[in-house]
Amino acid sequence: CGRPALLDIMSFLIPGVFSLAHCLVGEGGERTVLGAFFACYVDHFGFLENRTFQQRYLIADQYWKKDGGSILFYTGNEGDITWFCNNTGFMWEVAEELNAMLVFAEHRYYGESLPFGNKSFSDSKHLNYLTSEQALADFAILIQHIRKTIPGAQNTPVIAIGGSYGGMLAAWLRMKYPHVVDGALAASAPIWQFEDLVPCGVFSRIVTNDFKKSGKGCSESIRNSWEAIKRISSTGNQLPMPPQHLCSSKNCISQAVCTVTLWVISHHFLPLDLPLQVACKFLKDPSLSDKLLLQNIFQAINIYYNYSGVASCLNISHTATKNLGEAGWYYQVCTEMVMPMCTDGVNDMFEPEKWDFQAFSEECFKLWGVRPRPSWILSVYGGKNISSHSNIIFSNGGLDPWSGGGVTQNITNSLVAIVIPEGAHHLDLRSSNPCDPESVRQARALEVHYMKQWIGKARQRH
């Protein structure tokens, strides 16, 4: 099989590798969904700003049964919702078994759900309503709206489902609005990647281990490449990089960008299934000369580019204007989604770099005119003290660097962790595939088991 596990970690090293799949809305085929909009308050937590905006959601009711059915509600994350609709095959596959209505709700400030249209990203005033709390309120009110307006849906149990940041939102939606959702599947949701709940280096260590496992000499080659880049750059020589991959900023391939990339790009769903092994085939000998080493690195990158169809490197500094989805996530990272990252060059293959909150805060202030509040997420969502909540599955891929900030052990009978050793970032949410490892099959079955249980209990209450 060509895809033993989704391993899209290479993209952590290269910015700008993701692109949206085409939109299925209104198209034929099995996965037909209807696009709809719902008027939502721009500000749920204040009354001065009284405008509403159109929140988009996709809805598929062909599998839904009024009696004994359920609603699977995807808590959209940082991107166009059609992408998540297309890439969350798991929901489509279990819809029939659960007689489920599928709803994919777009996160405000992404896709077409822009509170102020083109101006949504123009300044910190317009961005002020881009928070997870506002998004959760959007979701809660949308669910209540759906239940109220669709005949027969009034008492239908709802399970929230999401991956990555969307997984955090699914878990938090259950924690904060248990009257709205009866349970949550939080796939690869690093809800503990904040403040000092986990070591800031855990992400880099897992990335490095993945490279180590993917080929002899691979992680060492990458570790050595940073010095090689510096040495060649300092002599004024050209980096042996194909022109189409060169960034306008000479820093694009540097350590700084990589570190940024680690925690920015890797948030996104990554549509590529490039096995790390293929890249590592070029990186067997870490002891090569600088030039040869870098040529190999770039050959690995090249394959990656060809595979992804992304022609040119993303220029980080233009992010805000180039790609709205990314601008939004940058803003979130600079306000409440502050996930400390660091490298030490010993336990990981990166140049040592401490987590420098002060510098980070300055950068955020320069970019957006706002200051991050690193402890807020813990205050509002509870950090590690979440045992009084219930009905949440936390699934994790053993190969996924985000598992370092995830919940990987059961907390209570109904706050359960699933680890998929051969899985990367929320593999369990993808369509099933003949090449899937047994562990992900079992994970999906267990997830369905819990969902059925919670749906059944919720039905008894009504």
Added chain:
Amino acid sequence: CGRPALLDIMSFLIPGVFSLAHCLVGEGGERTVLGAFFACYVDHFGFLENRTFQQRYLIADQYWKKDGGSILFYTGNEGDITWFCNNTGFMWEVAEELNAMLVFAEHRYYGESLPFGNKSFSDSKHLNYLTSEQALADFAILIQHIRKTIPGAQNTPVIAIGGSYGGMLAAWLRMKYPHVVDGALAASAPIWQFEDLVPCGVFSRIVTNDFKKSGKGCSESIRNSWEAIKRISSTGNQLPMPPQHLCSSKNCISQAVCTVTLWVISHHFLPLDLPLQVACKFLKDPSLSDKLLLQNIFQAINIYYNYSGVASCLNISHTATKNLGEAGWYYQVCTEMVMPMCTDGVNDMFEPEKWDFQAFSEECFKLWGVRPRPSWILSVYGGKNISSHSNIIFSNGGLDPWSGGGVTQNITNSLVAIVIPEGAHHLDLRSSNPCDPESVRQARALEVHYMKQWIGKARQRH
């Protein structure tokens, strides 16, 4: 005994009867507390407004024991926190038994906790951060701060306690921040007095029943007085009211004011223990002539005024500038704390008046430039679907009209209701008194029982 039950319902009919008791901060005696301030973000839910303000809290640690102790945290409501400190004798009386540190946290926009000083009430822009959600976040962060900074308090269990709106906040704090408080005592908290969860006339019906019980002819006299006022006013004759009680607005004693008063004034803690029976002694004969009937009504009012020491009737239209505490509550009522009230003149002693949301909304817009959102409280706090939460006591006074919107039946093993048949508005939170009915003694004992249980369980977890 002169105080068989606190029955301060008369004040519903007359605005402006409450005044703050003197401040105990820094004084000697058993109830010595320290006043302190904590810097809190003005806006927890957005990052554009980055200023902080000084939130006041009172703290008494003379009963606290580091080992085996607890923190009783009063979730301040709409008023100066010293008032609640002075009038929540229950907390002082159980402090020793629970080895408890007492904390009384002031609600933002009340007392000395003004986010923008004198300008806090100047317009809807400055008032924009006056919401229950912001207040809960203040409380949660303050508790985390106390636990972090007071040596030995790190793992001390916390019970939230509040009455009336403060009781709602205590319950909601447990629901939204269960990682911060281990349980809550929500005394006389009408968390269901929203939208259509309870009939809008339930409040007026309970008030009327209280008057009925307090003397033959009493409620009928009041019911008849409305027409009597109209008839005398329409002939151009003077109302038989002592001049010092006359309002500048002729409507002050009218039905409209009464209805407003019902849901505004009655929110406040009422410092008066006037037994309704005394007032009803003047109102035995509802069949008197208009003039005699009103003379009796005003004699009853007169006693009330003399008792309370309030010399003149409050002019409602000046509320916003006269009394900051009231202005704040008016704003809250006009935004998220929308509690529908109505009268029918049949099941209650008031003139029939439907709940007119549209008119209410217009009035709010005129006053504050904001529109109420009547369904938000249900969306955010769950309405009647709160069974997944835990560790909350809802106590109610059988005579308290707010019990109509309260939780009066157990929901689960740990969401428990206590009804005190002879009690009025959160009698259980007051100091014990030889005249207390047995029911309130039992209620307090049961409350302590539950608190001990939750404190014990919380301690096991640490």
